[in-house]
Amino acid sequence: MKTSNNILYISVSALMLLTACGKKEAEAPKEDEKQQFVLSDKMYDQCSLTNATQEYAQNEIRLFGKVSAENNNISQVFPAVGGSVIKINAELGDYVQQGQLLASIRSTEIAGYQSETSDAEANVSIAERNYQSVKDMYEGKLASEKELVMAQKELDKAKAERNRMGEVNQIYKLKSGSVYNMYAPISGYIVSKDISPNEMLSANRDEAVFTVAKLDNVWILANVNESDLSRIKVGQEASIHTIAYPDRDIKGKIDKIFNVIDPDTRAAKALIKVPNTDVSLKPEMNATVKIHYADDKQYVAVPSASVVFENNKNFVMVFNAKNNIETREVGIYRALDDKTYISSGLKAGEKVIVKGNLLIYDAIND
Template sequence: MHITRNPIFKRLIVVAIPVFLLVACRSKKTVEESSAFTLSDTMMAKCDFYKATMEPVKNEIRLFGKISADNNKLAQVYPVVGGVVTNINVELGDYVRQGQILATIRSTEIAQFQKERLDAMNDVAVSEKNLQVAKDLFAGKLNSEKDVIAAQKELQKTKAELNRVNEVYKIYNLKSGSIYNVVAPISGFVVTKKINQNEQIRSDNNEPLFSIAEINEVWALANVNESDISRIQEGYNAEVKTIAFPDKAYYGKIDKIFNAIDPETRSMKVLVKIPNADFKLKPEMNCTVAVRYIEDHQLVAVPASAIVFDKSKYWIMVFKDRHNIETRKVDVYRQVGDISYIKSGINAGETVISKNGLLVYDALND
């Protein structure tokens, strides 16, 4: 069967095809525009924005150590006399003031000190009388000037001995009777206590009864591995944290490097002085010391909160305006604290979303 083709029908088809394509393109464009992401006012208020900057790269070495009292503010109390402990007034960790009685010891040795003092006082009295007699005899020409000088020297000698005994009383805070009071030489916290009730104490004991430390400033003594020794210098900033207070950071600087290797740990110690106004840090606490220093090159730096980790890669949300936000893959060089250094993927001066960027990332990439 033969079909006759109408020229008018052909023209209609030719005209209809471009019209259909134009309508289709416009429809597609409308769909794309309706699906384009725009940051709402509510989301804008929840986000923070940061302009990437070129900064010197900081590095960090994490060390482990212990809190220690400042040796220059530590006093150890040794027994001056032997005897029996009759009373203990403080316990480990107590705060004491200078001159406060820590414990009392009943001792027969106190009587010996008292005898020495009485003997010295009697010798001074006798020497004074002898000098007066020598002066009277010299006035009556019954002895020589040499006898007077000898009596004066004897008096000086006995007075010197009395002064010595009195100084002993003053230094050791000795009192009359058989009771010896152990007193605090400085104000601070009792950090060691090695004395018990009714214990027999010997005067030649080599261990202190108490150790008292001022801990308004303490030391963090950290171990540095041999591989890190060349990277540590005095004056580097340090952040100290303890297990007891993991959310509290204390800041100081490396004040001293002990240039000796511990043969057991194969490490070298560094000292960081830390202000401790709240007295939370106690000697023998374990701590971590993060030592930070600056390397000799610069990279683009952004807040660590701006980095999104997904699909085993690092991403960042580059903000141009609320209608133009780009998901960009970046190469992270290092993160130190709350700063991330970027090797590639972003330039200095570009603005990134540093807070709630993950929400924007999910909205754009889901």
């Protein structure tokens, strides 16, 4: 009997042990079972969402060019006479007022002009005295009418020469002595300077010694390749960026396309006028010009920041609810800096996560 009781006791204990182990195994979660992701209220407040839209895709062409002063607001200063530079009053980049002294030159030609002016004044005085004398003689029947006419002609000739020298002095703003002064023809900035102290200047030189430009408005001259000419039109919106101000988006429109191809660059020039009241844009600055134009076909559009690229694939995080966020693979038709056009995988009206999408993507897919 004892043996039978012992066997029964052992069997019951073994059965209870197997039952307990079975319950523990059933209660343990499966290793490959993932916990459902739920977006917390704090994270939700830090995210930004947007609805995908249906719109015509925008194309983008990038042109490269330079900042230039407006041709109508540029004035060059050439030396009217040759001579030695004795003083320079303006430097490259300076702002000058119209009529401000730029540089002074000592010139023998100026001395010659002064001598000619003095001679012209003296000749007028002599001709006036001679005319008056002949006139008195004519009235006294001591001179002929022909002599009176000749005296009048000599006076007129002397006055004409005096007037000519007066205009020369006025044009060149000559004063007494042998110094020739160069003045700013307009108010603006010195954008070019090719003169040095003690330099000997030639009166017939081809290059200007100063170039003064107004910079309240400037031109952006962009190179347009032959392959892009058919897609660039006057009036198209342009977005301009410079190396000096990479975060500044300057807006403008194409005002003119020059119908000439540069033989060196094989490109035409597109002109864009841009306000420059703060004079931040300087001539010869490099500029990148983005031209946008619409396709004839519509696509689903989302902000470019909402697209996640991984393993040569593109994804967006589709928001249905805080506990229902979907990682959706999409096909890309065209990606611009601020907008991406979707060709497949997303419908207009669906909500995607823009800010915070990378953190959520990692939390769901890691």
